[in-house]
Amino acid sequence: MTRSEENYLKTIFHLGSGDEGSINTNAIAEQMETKPSSVTDMAKKLAEKGLVNYKKYQGISLTDAGVKTALSIVRKHRLWETFLVEKLDFAWDEVHEVAEQLEHIKSEKLIDKLDQLLKFPKYDPHGDPIPGKNGEFQEHNKDLLSELPVGAHGICVGVKDSSSAFLQYLDKHEISIGKPIQILGKEAFDGSLHLKIGEREHTVSHQIACNIYLK
Amino acid sequence: MTRSEENYLKTIFHLGSGDEGSINTNAIAEQMETKPSSVTDMAKKLAEKGLVNYKKYQGISLTDAGVKTALSIVRKHRLWETFLVEKLDFAWDEVHEVAEQLEHIKSEKLIDKLDQLLKFPKYDPHGDPIPGKNGEFQEHNKDLLSELPVGAHGICVGVKDSSSAFLQYLDKHEISIGKPIQILGKEAFDGSLHLKIGEREHTVSHQIACNIYLK
DNA sequence: AATTAAATTTAGACAAATCTAAAAATAGTT
DNA sequence: AACTATTTTTAGATTTGTCTAAATTTAATT
Numbered sequence: 001m002t003r004s005e006e007n008y009l010k011t012i013f014h015l016g017s018g019d020e021g022s023i024n025t026n027a028i029a030e031q032m033e034t035k036p037s038s039v040t041d042m043a044k045k046l047a048e049k050g051l052v053n054y055k056k057y058q059g060i061s062l063t064d065a066g067v068k069t070a071l072s073i074v075r076k077h078r079l080w081e082t083f084l085v086e087k088l089d090f091a092w093d094e095v096h097e098v099a100e101q102l103e104h105i106k107s108e109k110l111i112d113k114l115d116q117l118l119k120f121p122k123y124d125p126h127g128d129p130i131p132g133k134n135g136e137f138q139e140h141n142k143d144l145l146s147e148l149p150v151g152a153h154g155i156c157v158g159v160k161d162s163s164s165a166f167l168q169y170l171d172k173h174e175i176s177i178g179k180p181i182q183i184l185g186k187e188a189f190d191g192s193l194h195l196k197i198g199e200r201e202h203t204v205s206h207q208i209a210c211n212i213y214l215k
Numbered sequence: 216m217t218r219s220e221e222n223y224l225k226t227i228f229h230l231g232s233g234d235e236g237s238i239n240t241n242a243i244a245e246q247m248e249t250k251p252s253s254v255t256d257m258a259k260k261l262a263e264k265g266l267v268n269y270k271k272y273q274g275i276s277l278t279d280a281g282v283k284t285a286l287s288i289v290r291k292h293r294l295w296e297t298f299l300v301e302k303l304d305f306a307w308d309e310v311h312e313v314a315e316q317l318e319h320i321k322s323e324k325l326i327d328k329l330d331q332l333l334k335f336p337k338y339d340p341h342g343d344p345i346p347g348k349n350g351e352f353q354e355h356n357k358d359l360l361s362e363l364p365v366g367a368h369g370i371c372v373g374v375k376d377s378s379s380a381f382l383q384y385l386d387k388h389e390i391s392i393g394k395p396i397q398i399l400g401k402e403a404f405d406g407s408l409h410l411k412i413g414e415r416e417h418t419v420s421h422q423i424a425c426n427i428y429l430k
Numbered sequence: 431a432a433t434t435a436a437a438t439t440t441a442g443a444c445a446a447a448t449c450t451a452a453a454a455a456t457a458g459t460t
Numbered sequence: 461a462a463c464t465a466t467t468t469t470t471a472g473a474t475t476t477g478t479c480t481a482a483a484t485t486t487a488a489t490t
Contacts, residue, residue: 004445010225039468057455057456089334105317109309110313113304113305116303142438219478241437249478250480252438253478256439270437272486
């Protein structure tokens with residue numbers, strides 16, 4: 001399994017975990033910042049190996065074996081992110097790029113020992129679930145802040161956008177995983193929300209609210 | 216800097232740290248399990264980048280920049296080995312292969328934080344010195360067990376051969392770094408040594424004695 | 431100094447992963 | 461149903477790192 005193959009599987013997995021149908025060649029190319037023709041080449045290769053279902057012009061989807069492989073890469077990625085934050089004091093906006101490299105290290109023992117060192121975490125620093133050795137994981141039954149009514153309150157359990165820019169915005173306004181958040185009011189005009197975050201009050205735009213998960 | 220370039224620099228560094236002259240194309244090829252013609256190709260490429268001195272048929276040596284780069288890779292390798300043993304409970308004969316992968320991860324912050332987590336170790340699990348951020352390191356002034364006279368005693372501070380097979384031999388006979396060793400006698404015929412290792416007595420062949428460092 | 435052996439380099443080929451440009455298939459619209 | 465726009469695939473080229481086989485240079489030996 002080459003690094004490139006792993007990256008394709010991971011991308012197909014992420015694009016597919018929404019609707020469950022088969023994925024566009026173009027969507028994969030865009031996500032991976034490559035060309036559709038390269039995606040076609042790789043689709044053939046992965047189909048040969050039994051990791052994706054692929055028929056010309058019919059889109060691409062993961063087979064069971066493909067899902068299993070993708071989950072093991074996601075597991076590694078999220079365990080490494082957790083390690084970087086918990087053990088090496090990285091900020092949550094600094095871990096993605098390094099974890100993209102570390103996820104390709106080949107050693108089952110390494111990842112099992114890492115899991116143990118971290119005390120078998122269920123969620124990564126962004127609140128995303130960490131698949132177990134056999135691919136099982138529990139998604140929080142969480143709601144997007146933007147979809148909750150005025151008066152609702154809960155605990156921030158995750159973010160939808162994990163970009164550095166967004167995470168730094170959250171840091172600046174002291175929004176982090178575990179913080180209690182209550183919706184004090186909603187602006188009808190633009191959907192911006194008036195929030196109580198811990199002991200403070202803040203107003204956030206609709207765009208922000210669309211990327212914060214509450215439970 | 217590609218992974219392949221890094222591996223060449225590291226190999227040239229290891230082969231060169233003995234005598235200091237320039238290294239054979241063949242020796243590099245053999246060490247890297249590749250062909251001399253591939254070494255020539257890479258020599259040209261690395262010379263282009265100012266990392267090695269290379270003239271046709273004259274052998275290859277690292278420039279100052281090449282040494283600096285090689286030391287940073289050795290630093291990473293040995294810090295990762297230390298991490299695997301100290302934090303993840305790997306045995307000292309299991310770390311090399313994984314560290315060969317981890318040493319190529321690109322993140323200065325990662326390696327500095329790892330150094331900090333490990334409390335800035337000076338030596339790796341095999342007793343080899345870990346270069347600092349600026350390439351400085353202290354070699355133990357150690358002696359090969361095979362070159363010491365009968366009656367000599369000291370502490371085991373390192374091994375010359377880090378192969379899995381050799382390290383497992385040492386484990387079996389409870390020889391490890393930090394153990395006090397005394398030479399009780401030497402067999403004139405084959406050079407085998409009668410040793411006191413901690414509280415026990417053992418006889419080791421000349422070949423074994425050639426791969427254990429004492430201080 | 432000539433010859434042989436060993437080491438090294440060159441030339442040409444290959445595989446993996448990518449790209450561009452052109453061709454083909456699908457989907458949407460009139 | 462025909463046309464158009466979009467998506468997707470094919471064909472051929474490129475890059476990196478490697479290889480084999482042949483040619484060249486250096487070193488060793490007579």
